[in-house]
Amino acid sequence: MSFFGKNIKKIRGVKSLSQQAFADLFDLKRGTLGAYEEGRSEPKIETIIKVANYFSISIDDLLTSELTVNQLLRFNDNITLDPEDLEKEHFxxxxxxxxxxxxxxxxxxxxxxxxxxxxxxxxxxxxxxxxxxxxxxxxxxxxxxxxxxxxxxxxxxxxxxxxxxxxxxxxxxxxxxxxxxxxxxxxxxxxxxxxxxxxxxxxxxxxxxxxxxxxxxxxxxxFRRVPELTDSFEDKLALIEAQLKAIKNHDSL
Known part of the structure; x- marks a missing residue:
């Protein structure tokens, strides 16, 4: 089984095309396109060639591997990016x-x-x-x-x-x-x-x-306010103690 169905579905997403709009481009019935996308049917070679030429995608890439959004954008500058097709981190x-x-x-x-x-x-x-x-x-x-x-x-x-x-x-x-x-x-x-x-x-x-x-x-x-970033009283006291200790050690030498 080829990757044709998955790839045309991804192309539709990137191009923001409905199944009917995509089918009309290549003189296909909407039901036929749906069968391709769901893997229930394989397209004729003429259809594969039409799709590959229209979107400037090699037939080998269209059939043998799952295309990424980045690949599709490189293949044809006219393909617009659909934000819904991007892989997003879910917050x-x-x-x-x-x-x-x-x-x-x-x-x-x-x-x-x-x-x-x-x-x-x-x-x-x-x-x-x-x-x-x-x-x-x-x-x-x-x-x-x-x-x-x-x-x-x-x-x-x-x-x-x-x-x-x-x-x-x-x-x-x-x-x-x-x-x-x-x-x-x-x-x-x-x-x-x-x-x-x-x-x-x-x-x-x-x-x-x-x-x-x-x-x-x-x-x-x-925090609605910006926290104080200056040294706290405790930090300043610790610094003074460290300095006094250093002075005592120096005097004992």
């Missing part, structure tokens, strides 16, 4: 909870049609796992000018309820509980979890596993 689509859809998400979080219609991010992360984006809306996870600020976006990986208590204490997560979505650090207890803020003077929230409708472990973060 994960991450629905994002925003200030505008916050309440709607709480009401319809388990409705797949609502979730598909949410604004989303396309990210090069594991496409086999389920992720959700959440736009930070308060200062509960800030401490000494560090942490998450309003309009930062955290990306969470869905954690099954039976796995929640196996998470490490201090894991940052956001959970849908009753009519709120809460972003905090998670600490496990015998009967449930404690959600603790990084900001001072904010009380812990204790919940049972039954109260948790969804919980997402934070895996990635998009």
């Amino acid at each position: 994960a689509t991450v629905p994002c909870i925003t200030a505008k859809n916050y309440q709607d998400y709480i009401a319809h979080f388990d409705n797949e049609f609502f979730v598909k219609d949410m604004p989303s991010l396309s990210l090069p992360i594991n496409t086999e796992k389920t992720f959700r984006g959440f736009t930070v809306n308060n200062l509960e996870m800030t401490s000494h000018d560090k942490g998450f600020y309003p309009k930062d976006i955290v990306i969470g990986e869905l954690v099954p309820n039976k796995v929640i208590q196996k998470l490490n204490n201090g894991t940052v997560a956001f959970a849908l509980i009753n009519d709120h979505i809460i972003l905090r650090r998670l600490y496990t207890t015998e009967n449930g979890i404690v959600l603790r803020a990084d900001h001072k003077n904010i009380d812990d929230i204790k919940v049972t596993l039954k109260e948790i409708k969804q919980l997402w472990r934070v895996r990635y973060v998009f």
Whole structure:
């Protein structure tokens, strides 16, 4: 069996031709062309020659190997590239909870049609796992000018309820509980979890596993602001200590 059927189908994609339009070019019936593409029938030699000449492709290439898009573009400059025919890396689509859809998400979080219609991010992360984006809306996870600020976006990986208590204490997560979505650090207890803020003077929230409708472990973060790139106080202190140590060692020589 030749590669003729696969190749004419790829040519159609690159040229943006329907089966009927392609068939009309070579005085073929649409059903006949479909049979060629599906490998149910082989073309006459006259048809092969017509197709090869029309697209400036050698008969040998047309019949004996599966053509690539790059080959087709080199064969004939008049063939236009159909973006759908390109091999693309598939990114994960991450629905994002925003200030505008916050309440709607709480009401319809388990409705797949609502979730598909949410604004989303396309990210090069594991496409086999389920992720959700959440736009930070308060200062509960800030401490000494560090942490998450309003309009930062955290990306969470869905954690099954039976796995929640196996998470490490201090894991940052956001959970849908009753009519709120809460972003905090998670600490496990015998009967449930404690959600603790990084900001001072904010009380812990204790919940049972039954109260948790969804919980997402934070895996990635998009900061709205540019992080401070200057040396921290701790880094500067360590540098001073290293310099003092070097001076002492020099004096002892």
